[in-house]
Amino acid sequence: MVSHIPGRSWLIGGVVALWLVGIVAIFAYALVRETVVVTHWANGHMTNAALLPTFAREFNAAGHTTRSGKRIEVRPIEVNSGAITCQLIRRVNPGMGCPENEGTGGRDAEKQPDPTIVTPAADHWLGEVNHAVGREVIDLAETKSLATTWIGIAMLREMAQCMGWPEKEIGFGDIIALRADQRGWASCPTARAEWGQTPLLSFTDPDSSSTGRSMVYSLYSIAAGKAPEQLTQADVTNPSVVEYVRRFQRGVDHYVPDTLILNSKIYLGPRYGHFFLIAEDNLVKLYQGKVEVEDVSGKSRRSLERDMVFIYPKEGSPQHNHSAAVVKADWVTPDQAEAAQQWIAYLLEEPRQQAFMQEGFRPGTAIPYVRPAGSRFWPDPSKPTVTLNPDRIEPAAARTIVGSWGTVKKPGVVTVVVDTSGSMAGDKLTQARDGTLRMLDNVDRTNLIGLVTFANGVKERVPIAPVSENRFTIVEAAKRMRADGSTELYTALQDAIRMTDEAPADPDATRGVVVLTDGKATGGVPLDRLIQLMTRDETPIKQCGGFESNPSCLDVNGAVIHKKDVLGTATAIQTRHPIHIVYVGIGADADLEIGRILAEATHSAYRATTDKTLAAVLEAFGKYF
Numbered sequence: 001m002v003s004h005i006p007g008r009s010w011l012i013g014g015v016v017a018l019w020l021v022g023i024v025a026i027f028a029y030a031l032v033r034e035t036v037v038v039t040h041w042a043n044g045h046m047t048n049a050a051l052l053p054t055f056a057r058e059f060n061a062a063g064h065t066t067r068s069g070k071r072i073e074v075r076p077i078e079v080n081s082g083a084i085t086c087q088l089i090r091r092v093n094p095g096m097g098c099p100e101n102e103g104t105g106g107r108d109a110e111k112q113p114d115p116t117i118v119t120p121a122a123d124h125w126l127g128e129v130n131h132a133v134g135r136e137v138i139d140l141a142e143t144k145s146l147a148t149t150w151i152g153i154a155m156l157r158e159m160a161q162c163m164g165w166p167e168k169e170i171g172f173g174d175i176i177a178l179r180a181d182q183r184g185w186a187s188c189p190t191a192r193a194e195w196g197q198t199p200l201l202s203f204t205d206p207d208s209s210s211t212g213r214s215m216v217y218s219l220y221s222i223a224a225g226k227a228p229e230q231l232t233q234a235d236v237t238n239p240s241v242v243e244y245v246r247r248f249q250r251g252v253d254h255y256v257p258d259t260l261i262l263n264s265k266i267y268l269g270p271r272y273g274h275f276f277l278i279a280e281d282n283l284v285k286l287y288q289g290k291v292e293v294e295d296v297s298g299k300s301r302r303s304l305e306r307d308m309v310f311i312y313p314k315e316g317s318p319q320h321n322h323s324a325a326v327v328k329a330d331w332v333t334p335d336q337a338e339a340a341q342q343w344i345a346y347l348l349e350e351p352r353q354q355a356f357m358q359e360g361f362r363p364g365t366a367i368p369y370v371r372p373a374g375s376r377f378w379p380d381p382s383k384p385t386v387t388l389n390p391d392r393i394e395p396a397a398a399r400t401i402v403g404s405w406g407t408v409k410k411p412g413v414v415t416v417v418v419d420t421s422g423s424m425a426g427d428k429l430t431q432a433r434d435g436t437l438r439m440l441d442n443v444d445r446t447n448l449i450g451l452v453t454f455a456n457g458v459k460e461r462v463p464i465a466p467v468s469e470n471r472f473t474i475v476e477a478a479k480r481m482r483a484d485g486s487t488e489l490y491t492a493l494q495d496a497i498r499m500t501d502e503a504p505a506d507p508d509a510t511r512g513v514v515v516l517t518d519g520k521a522t523g524g525v526p527l528d529r530l531i532q533l534m535t536r537d538e539t540p541i542k543q544c545g546g547f548e549s550n551p552s553c554l555d556v557n558g559a560v561i562h563k564k565d566v567l568g569t570a571t572a573i574q575t576r577h578p579i580h581i582v583y584v585g586i587g588a589d590a591d592l593e594i595g596r597i598l599a600e601a602t603h604s605a606y607r608a609t610t611d612k613t614l615a616a617v618l619e620a621f622g623k624y625f
Contacts, residue, residue: 081120131395284360412625435618442622454492455485488524568601
């Protein structure tokens with residue numbers, strides 16, 4: 001008889017447990033090792049929560065596998081179109097630069113894993129990659145359009161009717177003519193006083209914006225009388241063609257550095273802009289309340305209430321295909337390429353195509369069009385009647401167009417105004433200094449720039465001069481910034497407006513002041529000496545200090561009006577040129593109501609930020625001019 005040994009069962013149990021742990025670990029390792037990851041870089045239109053992120057979760061949960069049985073996991077990442085192009089060029093050909101394409105999002109893209117699939121908004125970005133690298137990184141014939149949208153002009157219905165729509169077709173030529181007419185909106189019998197006399201056209205920066213880039217290619221096409229894919233080097237350098245594009249750009253009120261500003265301008269109304277070149281899906285999502293906009297209440301998603309129409313220009317509308325393109329690079333394995341095709345096929349199935357249509361797109365397949373819910377505007381399947389296709393523009397011609405952008409765009413004159421009062425001490429002033437330097441790097445080389453710092457009045461002034469001449473002078477002035485004193489905001493802005501207005505420059509130049517401050521005005525000249533004001537019922541305001549100690553104003557009847565009920569109508573300083581005031585408010589103490597009033601009065605923009613994001617915001621505003 002064998003006696004029972006208590007320790008033996010414990011030992012056997014331990015061995016069995018270790019064996020089981022080992023088996024589980026081996027299986028877990030095998031599962032990880034057998035997962036094929038598909039990294040899908042896509043533009044922001046595609047990566048909103050209802051589209052690629054949701055589709056990827058559903059696809060991954062369904063357990064799709066490759067032919068060899070490996071599990072497929074899709075990871076969509078938002079990277080804007082310009083950054084997709086720049087990063088592909090750099091990664092395929094290390095050491096090659098492409099600063100003109102970096103745009104917003106470029107820095108974040110550098111940190112992302114190598115893409116298996118890319119989806120810029122427009123295919124012309126992909127042709128640029130192949131041309132720059134000198135080989136086929138993207139097989140353009142094999143790309144699959146996931147969903148399409150047309151670019152057009154969004155404007156208030158009453159403005160379109162004032163111009164003769166819908167009986168008359170409206171196009172780019174009509175905008176040029178209206179802008180060239182000294183009467184402006186006064187030439188329209190039904191124009192409203194609140195619009196102001198000058199027609200306001202916003203144009204997105206083609207260095208980073210797909211819409212801006214497509215529009216520039218299209219303008220050259222219209223001017224040359226050829227389809228975009230037929231444009232040659234001779235066409236895009238033809239003086240008459242270049243002059244047409246330059247004439248159109250002279251009608252641009254200002255350039256828009258990012259989509260948030262453009263959407264906010266549409267939302268805020270006619271004091272901020274009149275003609276907006278956007279995609280159909282953008283207007284749908286504004287009506288649906290799915291687009292982030294910003295006002296004095298902060299950033300939020302709210303439904304657009306204004307009655308707007310979408311004009312398909314009579315000269316032609318460019319289309320964005322949002323194509324999925326598998327990257328041909330050494331980091332893409334055969335398993336990943338196979339998995340990528342499965343994912344693309346999944347996106348083209350009817351349930352996903354239906355979802356795309358609910359977000360304002362047209363389908364990428366031949367299924368019937370369905371109107372998106374919750375929008376008073378939806379794409380008209382019968383329009384546009386005239387189309388343009390810049391996607392197949394000859395790469396050398398495209399590169400010449402992009403390279404000459406600084407010579408055809410409206411030139412800019414900008415004065416940066418930096419608050420150096422005591423409350424700016426620490427990270428705020430550090431970020432202001434860094435942001436000013438980054439803005440210098442982002443401003444077009446053909447522009448003029450100056451600097452004003454202030455606290456108890458103006459502390460330092462760098463007179464306006466070409467960027468190339470003033471760059472290091474401003475760098476040295478930024479290094480000397482020290483935080484102390486109070487906040488005489490309006491005194492500094494008066495000085496900067498005069499400086500900007502008097503700068504010797506092209507008469508058509510966009511002139512502006514970019515001010516960054518973290519608090520409320522505490523002294524100096526009052527607000528009513530800087531800006532003309534009225535109440536929301538259009539009663540003139542005769543007195544308004546706009547100071548922290550006295551935030552209210554008095555109308556002509558002596559009634560007390562809080563600044564939230566005050567509208568800015570124009571600058572109170574007589575200037576020879578229109579001056580935009582761009583207000584950047586830092587932190588919770590910044591006076592965004594004053595930012596709103598300044599932006600309203602000068603048809604500009606305002607933005608809230610933190611000391612952590614200030615430098616990036618300032619860098620983006622370098623593209624405003």
